[in-house]
Amino acid sequence: MKTILLVCFLCVSTLSIAQNDKEIINKIDNINTKALQLYDNKEIVNALQLINESKKLSESINDTYGSALANFTQGQIYNAIQEYDAAESRFLASLKSSMEIKDNYLTANSYIHLGRLYKNTKSFEQLHAYYRNALHYAALQDVKNHSNQDASERLLFEAHIGLCQTFLENNLIEKGLTYLLRAETHLNNYESSKAAQSSLKYVEGLYFVKKELYSNASKKFNEALELIKDDNNLDIEASLLLIDIYEKLAFALEKQGLNSKAITALLQYNSYKNTFANEAYRNRKAVAKSKFLIEDYKKDAELANSERIEQLQITNKVKTLNIIISIALFLLLISLVTLYRSYMSKQKLTNTLKFQNRELELARNEALKSSELKSKFISNVTHELRTPLYGVVGITSLLLDKNHMGEKDNKLLSSLKYSGDYLLNLINDILQVSKIESQKIILKHTSVCIRPLIKNIVDSFEFKLKETNNKINVMIDEQLPEFILCDKVRLSQILINLIGNSIKFTESGYIHLRLIIDEIDSEYVNLRFEVEDTGRGIPQDNFDSIFDNFSQLDENNNINYQGTGLGLSITKNLIELFDSEIELRSEVGIGSMFAFIINFKIDKTAKSQSISDNSSKRKSSVKQYKILVAEDNKINQIVTQNLLKKADYACTVVANGLEALNEAKNNKYDLILMDINMPVMNGEDATKKIREFNSQIPIIALTASDVGSINMDSNETYFNDIIYKPFDNYEFYQVIETNIQLYKSKSSGSSNLVIAS
DSSP states (O other), X not given: OHHHHHHHHHHHHHHHHHHHHHHHHHHHHHHHHHHHHHHHTTOHHHHHHHHHHHHHHHHHTTOHHHHHHHHHHHHHHHHHTTOHHHHHHHHHHHHHHHHHTTOHHHHHHHHHHHHHHTTTTSOHHHHHHHHHHHHHHHTSSOOBOTTSOBOHHHHHHHHHHHHHHHHHHTTOHHHHHHHHHHHHHHHTTSOOOHXXXXXXXXXXXXXXXXXXXXXXXXXXXXXXXXXXXXXXXOOHHHHHHHHHHHHHHHHHHHHTTOHHHHHHHHHHHHHHHHHHHHHHHHHHHHHHHHTOOTTXXXXXXXXXHHHHHHHHHHHHTTGGGHHHHHHHHHHHHHHHHHHHHHHHHHHHHHHHHHHHHHHHXXXXXHHHHHHHHHHXXXXXXXXXXXXXXXXXXXXXXXXXXXXXXXXXXXXXXXXHHHHHHHHHHHHHHHHHHHHHHTTOOOOOOEEEEHHHHHHHHHHTTHHHHHHHTOEEEEEEOTTOOXXXXXXXXHHHHHHHHHHHHHHHTOSSSEEEEEEEEEEEOSSEEEEEEEEEEOSSOXXXXXXXXXXXXXXXXXXXXXXXXXXXXXXXHHHHHHHHHTTOOOEEEEETTTEEEEEEEEEEEEOSSOOTTOTTSOHHHHTTOSOOOEEEEEOOOHHHHHHHHHHHHHTTOEEEEESSHHHHHHHHHHSOOSEEEEOSSOSSSOHHHHHHHHHTTOSSSOEEEEESSOGGGTTXXXXXXXXXXXXXXXXXXXXXXXXXXXXXXXXXXSOTTOOOOEEOO
């Protein structure tokens, strides 16, 4: 009975102590929150008073988190009043405590503030280590601030900005640019303040200063000023940023010879600097006068001793409880033994999990290496295949356009073109999957006459229809508007894939292509596309799997239906880009039907001379545009030149980037098609030189390389667009005409460049 009463008393005492500690922790949190608000409002003395109270309470109950947060806030306050030794001491104390409790937010934040504090006193290697440590902890899970809000993106942004500045100040400019671009990405991932946006613009200006592009630097500094001036209540860090911006702006303006503007900026710099210095002095004086500083960072031992004396006095008042406490300690010892055994068991499990995690990490790294090798191999092989294919497909198409060829020769050329197109589609399918997965496809909506488009698609299957003894029936709703706005290339690719799939699995049968209006009003039309065949059909249990990459029906017995297994997967993803879904109805032995509905805007202003229509309509244009083609491959020169002439473009062909540069200097052109890999001077270098005297002319990269292989050394190469060889003729004309029309319609002095990287 006595034992039961003792256990009950111990439980009640433990709960009472725990409840009391919880109340103190809540009080500490409230004090810290209020102190942070006072610091943000520049009420330094009051903030420091509350922080000292918070530290005292935290140490009384060993609240490590409260102590870490208080030390961090104290570091900010001491830094604001230019007590740098005290600030360093508090940040280091905060770092130590936050690492003990594994608080990733405070750890990363402490490293960032120490990096800023040491900017002018530590070596490059030391600063780099501080910011790299900040990146490490900011990238971990559970990076939450005092308000329990996720702050990982903000900390990653600040760490990357710090690294960028460190590299720029040590003249490692390209390394600095890498971290600058990463900082911009993280800034866009959270609801950033005006000060953060201004900080990014400021560092971009520093980058241009290092590149000696002082005009661009001035522009960025002015943008930073506009952002930070919009903030009516600047905190201390924003005030320091404002001073730095004016200082660097004055330097950039002086380098441009704009002395009067430089002097104005310098006066603003001196004004804000003096204001900040005076405010810091007043705050230091007020802190010293209020006796809150008390050399806190030098007297931790004295304060700790005072706390121990107070605890001893409290102990003397409860001597009557010593016997009970002794018994409680005995029971506690038993509990500790039990807990220790449980801890050792968990430790063994933890070690096992750590070992397994290391093995999984090694396996993941090997998988990543394998994936990178695969991507590089595909990129290299497709580049080497696409260049000759461009010549094969292009010249075959040109020969088929000749009227003097015999029927036998036409049949052979048709077979050759079909084989070339098949190989080209195989290569493009592989690359298309990569583009879709990396979300690099953006729809380009232009005016399209739908009926000629459908006719051209159906005509392209003439050879395959004869080979399989199939027929295509086309039905188009009579109420369909003549012109709609859509991405002609992607819509064509969807229909070509679906029709080709039906032809492949149908022999001596019919393929029905239907365009049916689902809904229509004065502005938009919902158009339903149906592709139905009388082929072998698809089992119902394969309905989902056929849309997976590399999926094929009856893989063990699929000899007559060879293919990559990518067509339907690509089609499904392209349809989803149009905000639609693919429908499938099928019955084995009867046939299959694929359908989807897309909402198009009706183009009421389009005429029969739409840029997306065939080349004969293009020739009726009043204006004949001049295009400069830079291409070193002789066969590719012939193909590109003939395609441009077919669409009534005037063109000049040069064999390398240097010749293209001279032509662009001496003659006026409406557009430049620039190959990337050329002798004497490559396309990127030539484009950069052209941009020095002509920033307006549209320059399109015409290349067999994929986008990842362009500009691998991070040099800036300014292109307006990219066309990959071999290309779809519709896409070729669409990209050219769109860029020319945009060039003609732009106001003078503006530019719209895309950095291919």
